[in-house]
Each structure stands twice: as C-alpha cells, then as structure tokens.
Amino acid sequence: MMKKINPKIFMTLAAIALTLAAAFVLNGVLDSYLKRILNLCAIYTIISLSLNLVNGFTGMFSLGQAGFMAVGAYSVAIFTVPIELRPSSFYLVPMNPFLARIELPLIAALLLGGLFAALFALVIGFPVLRLRGDYLAIATLGFSEIIRILFTNMQSITNGALGIKNVPPLSNMFLIYLAMILTIILLHLLLTSSYGRAFKAIREDEIVAEAMGIGLLKHKLLSFVISAFFAGIGGGLYGALLGTVDPKNFMFTLTYNFVLIIVLGGLGSITGTVIASFIITFGMEWLRFFDSPLRLFGVVIPFFQPGLRMVVFSILLMVLVLFFQKGIMGQREFSFDMVRRLFPRKKENAS
Amino acid sequence: MILRTEDLTMQFGGVTAVDAFNLRVPEGEIISIIGPNGAGKTTVFNMITGTYAPTKGKIFFGDKDITAKNPSQITKAGIARTFQNIRLxxxxxxxxxxxxxxxxxxxxxxxxxxxxxxxxxxxxxxxxxxxxxxxxxxxxxxxxxxxxxxxxxxxxxxxxxxxxxxxxxxxxxTQPKLLLLDEPAAGMNPQETQELSSFIERLRGEFNLTILLIEHHMDLVMDISKHIYVMEFGLNIAEGAPTEIQENPKVIEAYLGSDD
CATH class of the missing domain: 3.40.50.300 (P-loop containing nucleotide triphosphate hydrolases)
Structure with missing residues (x-):
C-alpha cells in the first residue's frame, strides 16, 4: 500500500530544515554582537518554554527557573572547563580532587545538567507541589535562592562567589538553535499526548481533574521535573554563552524575564513563547539607549540614565496586563491551517 | 451491595454535617438522597468520592474499603461523579x-x-x-x-x-460502575426534567450503571428511584420506597414545616 506523506509533516520538516540552515549560514555571516543576541533569543526560548509548561500548561505558579538554570550552568562549567585551566579559577581553594579529573564534552555536560536539575525538582517537588497558587510561587522562589546560596558556599566544587571562568565559549548558532528546535518538538509531543491533556485539565480545574482520575501530585511532579530538565539545559547553554558562571548570574530576578516572556506570549502557547522570547530579548537590547544620557538640541534629558530601561519595560508589562491579558497568542498555536486561512487563494493552487 | 457506608460522619469544627449515615446501594439500581438545602447530601458525595475524609465511619465499594482514599484512586476504582454547579x-x-x-x-x-x-x-x-x-x-x-x-x-x-x-x-x-449525580435537574424546566428522567433510566441500562442521585425535583426522584434516603440537618430521618417516603410524616414535616 502506498502511503502518502502528510503535507503538514512535510512542511514542518521543511521549516525545521530552513531554520537550521539559516542558523548555520548566519553563524558564519553575522557579527558577534548580533549572533550573541540571536543565541540569547534561542536560549531564552528554551527556558521560557520550560516555565510555560508548568505555569501556562499545568496551571501552577512556579518561580524557580533561575535555580534550575544555575544547576545546569554549573554542570557545564564544572565539567567542560579544560583540566589545565581549572587552577586559574580555583586559586583560593583547589577543586574537589574527584571532580578535578573529569572533563566532559559540552553535550554530555548539558544533558547531565538537565538531569541534575530534574533530580533537584523531583526532591523538592514532593513536599512543595502540595502547595497551591501564591504559596507554591514563594516556595519555588525560596528554593531557587537556596540553590544559589548553596553554590556560593560550595567552594571546592563551584568556586563560591568567585565563579568559574574559562568555560569554553559557545557561539555556534547551529547547535543552540538545534537545542531550541528539539525542545519545541519534545514539548509539543508531550503536550499533544494524553499527558498533555491531563496537564491542561489540572490547569482548568484541579478538583475536577482529580475527580476524573488524574493523580494530581504525580502529574504536577511530572510537569515540574520535565520543566526543570529543560531549564537545566537552557541554563547550561546560558553558562556556555556567557563563558563564566558565577552565582550572581542566577539571582531570582532572572526568572522574571521568563515570566514576562510567557505572559506576553500567552500562558499555554508554545508559539507565543517563541515569539515573545525574540521580542523581549531584542527589546532589552534595543531599549538600551534609555540607559545612556540623551542629548537633544544641546539639552540633556534628565530621565535618561541607567535603570530607565527597566522602568520602560515595567510600564510595557503593565500595559500588557491591562489590555492584552491573554498575551500575543492566548492558548492558540501556530498551524499551517492558520496560514492557509490567512491566504485563502493559495489553498486552491495547492490542492 | 455495590456501595455501603457504616456510620459515616463528618464534622466541621463543632458542626456535624453528616451524622452516622448508613447508605446501602444495591447494584444496578437508582437510589436517591433527598433533603432540604444544607442537609448534608453533597457532603455525603464528597466523602464517597474522597474530596473529604470522613471524621468517623467507613465506606465500602464492593468489598473494598475506600474510606479516605484520594479522589483519583476512587475514580479509578469505578466511581464517577458530576457536580452540583456545572464544572466543565x-x-x-x-x-x-x-x-x-x-x-x-x-x-x-x-x-x-x-x-x-x-x-x-x-x-x-x-x-x-x-x-x-x-x-x-x-x-x-x-x-x-x-x-x-x-x-x-x-x-x-x-x-x-x-x-x-x-x-x-x-x-x-471514566467507565464507572457507579455514577453519582449531584442535582442533575437543577435549573431545568418541567419538560427538560421529564426528559432527564428517561435519560437517566436509559444510561443505567446502556452502560450497566448503578446510580446514586441527589435531587430536589420530587417528580424526578419519585419517578425513577428504587429507594430513597431522606436527610435533614445531617441525620437520615427516613428511608424507603418512593410511595412510603411520600406518606412519611417526618418527611412532610421536613419539607413543609410543622404547625407549631
């Protein structure tokens, strides 16, 4: 029997190939500044998607992403810095002799970081996920700070407040965009499965979901652990992009960027998250001119000073929450049907 | 008996919402619980489905003790429910x-x-x-x-x-053996209620169900129930076949009030 290839699958594969090809080509063409922003966009997409899985799709309110990122970033930093370069970071207290001998390739360290983050999530999830709403937010926020404080004090493993330098810098757009696409595909597969429906049921109404036989703790834990895994991967890439990893990079304020992204994109939309990640990351860069003094017709405008960028951003967020509560996409997703509806003529040509 | 409770009791602080309730639900029948608002009917449902853990007493589903199991386990065991205020x-x-x-x-x-x-x-x-x-x-x-x-x-x-x-x-x-319906006729007009009554009968036959019903519409209850439990202030004040219940002075008093 001849099997016809579904045109949607074909188009999806084509879109993926196109993105990866573009990433590959742009990697050789663009200057390092633009490349860095684009890489940051992809990494923010991964982490925001992980947060959206918990907050947007499962209806919990977690603010622990910075903590899970730190776990991933430190895994990459600890395991990928070349052994001969380690003493230059660990000059106060030498590195733990067991760890000092292990060097792993980036991919292995990334996966390990994801797994560590997932393990952490599993351990704290058991007590914490019984909490609801704001209480869960506070508990996860506290937890992400605990991780940071732990890392600040584990001198022989993380080099404490000094951080770890000489992480082999990652600027390969192809690799980062591959990670982003894999994240999108895997989360899409999860969310369109029966488990994804169970998550959405919990988001809609916990009590009813449980009355329909969906074990709350099991499914919340699953969502939380998978989310932590991807946050760990994203954190690892982030650490590799920065080239140095130190505890101050993972303050709880970092999480707010991702909260902003998922609210702007739409809680419960993968497409929205991707779009919003790019908008916010580029926005953060382009709004930098607010932070430097501005001189107009010889007069210095007094408001333009460091910090104004965040004021503008906060106002944008308020406008968003007031007027576009569902974000760019709400809970909708991009589909080829949507494109076809936009261009009704094309449909006739295609078929 | 597909469902059986023994001295099922629920206290909220000092208030006894349900007091030593003994329910017997034979397989394949439609059994109803009636009573004025606040009598504790929904509390009985919430205990059976695991939303509340009873203060005292036991619940048996078939031979299995399901007292204070969590709601998802109880649904897996074969009890499904609907909600008083629609919760889709x-x-x-x-x-x-x-x-x-x-x-x-x-x-x-x-x-x-x-x-x-x-x-x-x-x-x-x-x-x-x-x-x-x-x-x-x-x-x-x-x-x-x-x-x-x-x-x-x-x-x-x-x-x-x-x-x-x-x-x-x-x-x-969820493919239940026992279906709990919490006021399925709430907000329906007489004609819709009548349709519902034949609909429930049909469900029971088609899906091999046992049905436990909470309802205020007396026509519906009297029409389809095999056995009726009457509750007032947490107490089971009467039980019996529909005709017995209709003539029971205690039930009439609970619903219409007494003279004194």
Whole structure:
C-alpha cells in the first residue's frame, strides 16, 4: 500500500530544515554582537518554554527557573572547563580532587545538567507541589535562592562567589538553535499526548481533574521535573554563552524575564513563547539607549540614565496586563491551517 | 451491595454535617438522597468520592474499603461523579472534555506517550493504539449522548442543558460502575426534567450503571428511584420506597414545616 506523506509533516520538516540552515549560514555571516543576541533569543526560548509548561500548561505558579538554570550552568562549567585551566579559577581553594579529573564534552555536560536539575525538582517537588497558587510561587522562589546560596558556599566544587571562568565559549548558532528546535518538538509531543491533556485539565480545574482520575501530585511532579530538565539545559547553554558562571548570574530576578516572556506570549502557547522570547530579548537590547544620557538640541534629558530601561519595560508589562491579558497568542498555536486561512487563494493552487 | 457506608460522619469544627449515615446501594439500581438545602447530601458525595475524609465511619465499594482514599484512586476504582454547579473544563472543547477522562485508563508511560510512532508493533510503541482507542470511544460516547454535532465547540458555549449532559458524558468516559449525580435537574424546566428522567433510566441500562442521585425535583426522584434516603440537618430521618417516603410524616414535616 502506498502511503502518502502528510503535507503538514512535510512542511514542518521543511521549516525545521530552513531554520537550521539559516542558523548555520548566519553563524558564519553575522557579527558577534548580533549572533550573541540571536543565541540569547534561542536560549531564552528554551527556558521560557520550560516555565510555560508548568505555569501556562499545568496551571501552577512556579518561580524557580533561575535555580534550575544555575544547576545546569554549573554542570557545564564544572565539567567542560579544560583540566589545565581549572587552577586559574580555583586559586583560593583547589577543586574537589574527584571532580578535578573529569572533563566532559559540552553535550554530555548539558544533558547531565538537565538531569541534575530534574533530580533537584523531583526532591523538592514532593513536599512543595502540595502547595497551591501564591504559596507554591514563594516556595519555588525560596528554593531557587537556596540553590544559589548553596553554590556560593560550595567552594571546592563551584568556586563560591568567585565563579568559574574559562568555560569554553559557545557561539555556534547551529547547535543552540538545534537545542531550541528539539525542545519545541519534545514539548509539543508531550503536550499533544494524553499527558498533555491531563496537564491542561489540572490547569482548568484541579478538583475536577482529580475527580476524573488524574493523580494530581504525580502529574504536577511530572510537569515540574520535565520543566526543570529543560531549564537545566537552557541554563547550561546560558553558562556556555556567557563563558563564566558565577552565582550572581542566577539571582531570582532572572526568572522574571521568563515570566514576562510567557505572559506576553500567552500562558499555554508554545508559539507565543517563541515569539515573545525574540521580542523581549531584542527589546532589552534595543531599549538600551534609555540607559545612556540623551542629548537633544544641546539639552540633556534628565530621565535618561541607567535603570530607565527597566522602568520602560515595567510600564510595557503593565500595559500588557491591562489590555492584552491573554498575551500575543492566548492558548492558540501556530498551524499551517492558520496560514492557509490567512491566504485563502493559495489553498486552491495547492490542492 | 455495590456501595455501603457504616456510620459515616463528618464534622466541621463543632458542626456535624453528616451524622452516622448508613447508605446501602444495591447494584444496578437508582437510589436517591433527598433533603432540604444544607442537609448534608453533597457532603455525603464528597466523602464517597474522597474530596473529604470522613471524621468517623467507613465506606465500602464492593468489598473494598475506600474510606479516605484520594479522589483519583476512587475514580479509578469505578466511581464517577458530576457536580452540583456545572464544572466543565470551560476553555476546552467538548471532545477534549471527554477524552481527558480517558487518561486514567492509559497504560503507556509519559516517555512512551511522547516518543510515539504509529505503525510500529504495540510492544515497541504502545501509545498510538491506545490514543486511537480513546478517540474512538470518545466519538462513540458523544454519539450516544447526542453531543457529536458540537464536539469541536468550546464547552462553555454550549446551552445549559447540553453542558449538564456533557458533564455526564465526561463522567461516563471514566467507565464507572457507579455514577453519582449531584442535582442533575437543577435549573431545568418541567419538560427538560421529564426528559432527564428517561435519560437517566436509559444510561443505567446502556452502560450497566448503578446510580446514586441527589435531587430536589420530587417528580424526578419519585419517578425513577428504587429507594430513597431522606436527610435533614445531617441525620437520615427516613428511608424507603418512593410511595412510603411520600406518606412519611417526618418527611412532610421536613419539607413543609410543622404547625407549631
């Protein structure tokens, strides 16, 4: 029997190939500044998607992403810095002799970081996920700070407040965009499965979901652990992009960027998250001119000073929450049907 | 007896919402609990379905003690419910509302569900066959309950009566042996109530159900119940066949008040 290839699958594969090809080509063409922003966009997409899985799709309110990122970033930093370069970071207290001998390739360290983050999530999830709403937010926020404080004090493993330098810098757009696409595909597969429906049921109404036989703790834990895994991967890439990893990079304020992204994109939309990640990351860069003094017709405008960028951003967020509560996409997703509806003529040509 | 409670008691602080309630539900029958508002009927439901853990007493489902099990375990054991105030997954479609209730029968784990490849033998990728079965069963159920014409509509856009029916469809999707209906006729006019009564009868036959019903519409209750329990202030003040209940002076007093 001849099997016809579904045109949607074909188009999806084509879109993926196109993105990866573009990433590959742009990697050789663009200057390092633009490349860095684009890489940051992809990494923010991964982490925001992980947060959206918990907050947007499962209806919990977690603010622990910075903590899970730190776990991933430190895994990459600890395991990928070349052994001969380690003493230059660990000059106060030498590195733990067991760890000092292990060097792993980036991919292995990334996966390990994801797994560590997932393990952490599993351990704290058991007590914490019984909490609801704001209480869960506070508990996860506290937890992400605990991780940071732990890392600040584990001198022989993380080099404490000094951080770890000489992480082999990652600027390969192809690799980062591959990670982003894999994240999108895997989360899409999860969310369109029966488990994804169970998550959405919990988001809609916990009590009813449980009355329909969906074990709350099991499914919340699953969502939380998978989310932590991807946050760990994203954190690892982030650490590799920065080239140095130190505890101050993972303050709880970092999480707010991702909260902003998922609210702007739409809680419960993968497409929205991707779009919003790019908008916010580029926005953060382009709004930098607010932070430097501005001189107009010889007069210095007094408001333009460091910090104004965040004021503008906060106002944008308020406008968003007031007027576009569902974000760019709400809970909708991009589909080829949507494109076809936009261009009704094309449909006739295609078929 | 498919369901049996022994001295089921629920206290909230100093208030006794349900006091030593002994319920017997024989398999395949329609049994009703009636009583004025605040009598403790829904509390009985909440204890049976695991939403509340009873202060005292036991609940047996068949031979199994299900006292204070959590709601999802109880649903898995074969008890499904609807809610007094309709509680659909409002933003999801009719189809999604029902298929979600199939999830408890899923045998594939989350990894098998994610990495699904249709066309492989089921020991390699068991999920596609299960998903296919869920979809078919959901279609069939919607067909039986005459909801298929609106299966892709957002559930909150349905008219009131159909939302009630959808809630029942969702409960049936868990494939229960015992169905608890909490005021299914609330807000319905006499004609709709009459239709509901034959609908419930039909469900019982078609799905081999035992039905436990809370209801205020006396016509409906008297029409379809085999046995009726009457509650007032947490106490079971009377029980019996519909004709006995109608003539019971205690019941008349509870509903109409006494002279003094």
């Amino acid at each position: 997954f409002k933003d999801l479609t009719v189809f999604e509302n029902v298929i979600i209730a199939k999830h408890l029968h899923l045998k594939s784990n989350w990894l098998q569900s994610m990495f699904r490849i249709s066309g492989l033998p089921s020991w390699l990728s068991p999920y596609p066959a299960e998903e296919q079965r869920f979809q078919e069963e959901t279609e069939e159920l919607l067909e039986k309950l005459e909801l298929s014409d609106q299966k892709d509509a957002v559930s909150s856009s349905l008219p009131y009566g159909r939302q009630r029916r959808l809630e029942i469809a969702r409960a049936l999707a």
